[in-house]
Amino acid sequence: MGVPYLFEQWAIICWNIWKARNKIHFEKATFNPEHILFKANAMLQEFCSCPGRDLLMPPKQTMQRKHVTSAWLRPPPGFLKFNVDASFMPNSGLTALTMVGRDSYGKILTGRTWLCSTASSLMAEANALLRAVQSAADMGLDQVIFESDNETLISYAQHANQPLPWEIHSIIHNIRSFCSSRPNFSFSFIPRAGNRVADWIARSTLKGQCPFYWAHCPPDILLQLLLTDAVS
Numbered sequence: 001m002g003v004p005y006l007f008e009q010w011a012i013i014c015w016n017i018w019k020a021r022n023k024i025h026f027e028k029a030t031f032n033p034e035h036i037l038f039k040a041n042a043m044l045q046e047f048c049s050c051p052g053r054d055l056l057m058p059p060k061q062t063m064q065r066k067h068v069t070s071a072w073l074r075p076p077p078g079f080l081k082f083n084v085d086a087s088f089m090p091n092s093g094l095t096a097l098t099m100v101g102r103d104s105y106g107k108i109l110t111g112r113t114w115l116c117s118t119a120s121s122l123m124a125e126a127n128a129l130l131r132a133v134q135s136a137a138d139m140g141l142d143q144v145i146f147e148s149d150n151e152t153l154i155s156y157a158q159h160a161n162q163p164l165p166w167e168i169h170s171i172i173h174n175i176r177s178f179c180s181s182r183p184n185f186s187f188s189f190i191p192r193a194g195n196r197v198a199d200w201i202a203r204s205t206l207k208g209q210c211p212f213y214w215a216h217c218p219p220d221i222l223l224q225l226l227l228t229d230a231v232s
Helices: 006-027 033-048 121-138 151-158 166-180 192-206 220-231
Strands: 080-088 094-102 108-117 144-148 185-189
Touching: 006 033, 080 121, 080 192, 094 121, 094 192, 108 121, 108 192, 121 144, 121 151, 121 166, 121 185, 144 151, 151 166, 151 185, 192 220
Parallel strands: 080 144, 144 185
Antiparallel strands: 080 094, 094 108
């Protein structure tokens, strides 16, 4: 948490230093740092006790965030959309990675789940994205949208000049390498509500509640989620 009225403290101290400088220069007064701090503190206390101080201060700026739909959207004709997610157990490092590939009708064309070990949730989700990109490249696909509910991860994948955390540096580098010769590979952020299919598969796999053949024979709960997405 920031220091209260930090800007005001700085401004008041600077003002009193300037006044003291002028007195020294023009009036040959002596310099007393403690006296300057005492006066500055008195002025700050007076400012803080003023009931109308908020009227003198500019309104707080709020970040305008680009609207992002919370529902899963089908990709354009000719494109596939790969939704990815991961579920991570901090105590053991056990991780479930999930990739769900659907066409413009919402139909599953490919889907996989991997069990592995990772060191953090960010590393887990980065690995899920890498597996999806690598799978799409191995399948010979060239028009794919990769979607995740981790906005930070998507930002790292999209912006080549952005500094990377050490734990996912090599993973993002590999993702960018795969995409360098595939201009129609793109990345998109979606809130968790729109990524519920991949989220459910990852969490249920880690709990032992989702079979690895889910892409060919989805459990009833997963089938309902897929149908809901397809008609949205």
